[in-house]
Amino acid sequence: MDRDAELVAAVRAANPAAVAKALADGADPDSAASRFTVTVLSEAASTGRLEIAQLLVNAGASLRARRPQYQSPLRSAVSNGHLDVVRLLVDRGALKAEGTDRGSLLATAIAATRHRPQAAALEVLRYLLELGAEAAPGEESPIVQAVLGSAAPATIRMLLGHGADPSSRRSDGTPALILAARRGDHAAVDVLLTAGADPNAVDGYGHTALMHAIERNERAVSTALLLAGADHAGALEIAQGWQRQNVQFQLGEMSVGLDDVPITRTAVRLHPTGYELRGDPAEFRRWGQLIACAAEELGDDEWETRTGTPYALAQTVAYRFVDDPAKSPTASWHRIELTRAELATVRQAFVELAYAVRATLPDGLGQEYVHDALDELNAQLP
Template sequence: MDRLVSVDVKELELAFKPSERCSASFRISNLMHTMSVAVCLTTADSRYCFAPNPYSVLPPLSSSTVSIHLPPLLSPPVSDSVLVRTTMLPTGRAHPDALRRIFSAPGRQIFRDALLPLSVVGPHVVKSLLFASTPSSSSSLDTTLRTAFLLSKAISRCSTSDLSNLLIDAARLGNPAFVSPLIDAGAHPDSRDSDGNSALSVAAAAGNVEAARALLDAGAQFDPSADRLLHAAAAANDVRLLDVLANPGNIDSADSTGRRPIHEAASGGHAEALRFCVRCGCDASAPDSGGWTPLHCAAAEGHLAAVEFLLDAVPFAKYAVTRDGRTAYAVAAEAGHSHLGDSLRLGDGLQRAARLGDANGIRSLVSQGAGVNGRDQNGWTPLHRAAFKGRMESVKVLIGSGAQIDAVDNVGYTPLRCAVEAGQSEVALYLVSQGAYANQKTFKSPFLPVRNPCFGKNNHPAQLPLPLPLPLPPVNGEKRGDLVN
């Protein structure tokens, strides 16, 4: 015979509540027809107690109900087990102290009749596991599997309402390992907290990408205009979260004030989020209900990099006005962001002065901080304009102020190419004398237009004997040989 008693359960569960006593019961039956059996019940955690007693005597073929109790605790204990040991007792009776000595004395035949897994269960246990578990790739496999096992047990005593509340907690803490089990157990993926926030919006607000992904995979839905999840992700410059939430149909969604995710990215000066929004098709010039474009938002906060990015994406946005008639420049000026003046206004004045040949105006604007290499919507610098118009004095002032002599526009034109095509031979010759690369190629054509009438004039660069005494452009920082036939 390998055991003396039977137990009516294979495992025990205690529904845990903080600061309350919890208990469970089971029944033990003596399998012996003619012999009494002594029983000893033990757990690893000494806080558990048994009633009526951990030591008892069962007459032949009799049964007894035993209760296991856990005293009031603030937090649940870890899982445990109940070991049921027995031995035959010919006398049929013994005092508990004598039974204790029987089971502790060596040499006596002791049977291990059962080992009952003991779990504490319920929403408080799930919450305890959730707060104790961190979503880290460094967690060991054993720890992960143990947590998953304990979670599967603890969930069994949770109501639908409990599961929904726990799902909100899992979303807030960003632990995707809890999201799927909770949903599988009955939590709705669109569960909301007492303030009406969905689990997905809670995960997004906390920047918990993987929890948000798990919720979306489980079927969670959101209204991009009302929930503002994309707005929150853009405001946090969280491109990973944007990538999870965004699709072509929602990335440009406006909220009740007309603001779109790109407005939030611009207000925060978040270059990565701005690039993501534009790449996904956001309207970079879209106004909100007050007429504010993303450029206005970036300018109001003084974000130079965001301003320059938006101007590259939508050059004409600098001319847009709010409902009260303010340009992005005016908004920046009111906020004291003078460092944005060149990008939003002074650069325009410099382009105009270069076009008109106003050398004094150029000097004045440069002294005020205008960027001498600023570009218009076509990629033209002031030097492109001055060269194209043949404004020799302006060309000299610009070069003297640090203008890039071989700057290329959106199609690869340099100031020299502009001068040549416009027939401005004196300017072209001067640019070459200042080091402009005569062999610079464009995106449209790899050759200078030598048949242009400009090249027929005396002393034009095209009439200079070859080889030209000009070095080829450096490549990777290394000098190259001179231009040869």
């Protein structure tokens, strides 16, 4: 084995003594396993091998990326949350050697808190912010990057704590608050509002975050905005135009209906006509028992009056949950396909059992189970 190959093997074996020996024997500190791989310093940086990284840097290893498409040693350490290695490389001048063709180091650190969420990733982000790291020319502001990347609230708070503007706007003028509202990210919305973002800022459509949240039926977001004092102007009309009845009640309406109100829409919403449910046969059987229980408790006429769905359909769906689930050919779960009307029947049965009728539930099933099942179903419905 030649000296360079010995160095590569020693780095991959995480053996500092072998690395020191290979370097002393004349191995190239910029060695790589092949011309298609990164240097040994980048490998050491990506795995957090501080002692090995020190040996390589002391031996004169390059701080630059081997090729433009590869990560530099510093970026590798940032991406993987290795603060000690980041500090070492920065102390040795890696910031001056770092290019921006792959975006800023700050952008890499922000992304790392999502892709490799760990406390160390936040510490690397904090360190770079304390060094004065900024977005590269042409990049969106840090807050916008974080919101668009679905960063955790801790990341957004870190950026705000180091001077980022909660009222930042994307390059097209859209406020970060509206970007978060459109994506249904109520946690980001809350963090930005707490930091002072204007709840009534508008985008190029003249729409506020509240209007966008209502359009997309993001009720947790609209609630956060209303609690922060968001202006109702235009919101009720949007809610009526999309027939968002729950929001209409939030906005103070005492009675609502299926309004036919023309509005200018900024969203296109999918309207599924069928669903595939996935689970285990035992769980499907419990759902079937609950549907049958609700239907039997109410009876033919009262079921149809209260739910607006046919009694015969409820009976059919109850049987289907017991008899129809089939194992997926490519996974361990079972599945059953329902029409939109059938799924509505399931939900109506759960609503009746949770809030209206006081039926004797099947053995082993209590009110807590009914409420939990209804909550999970509601969370998944568009």
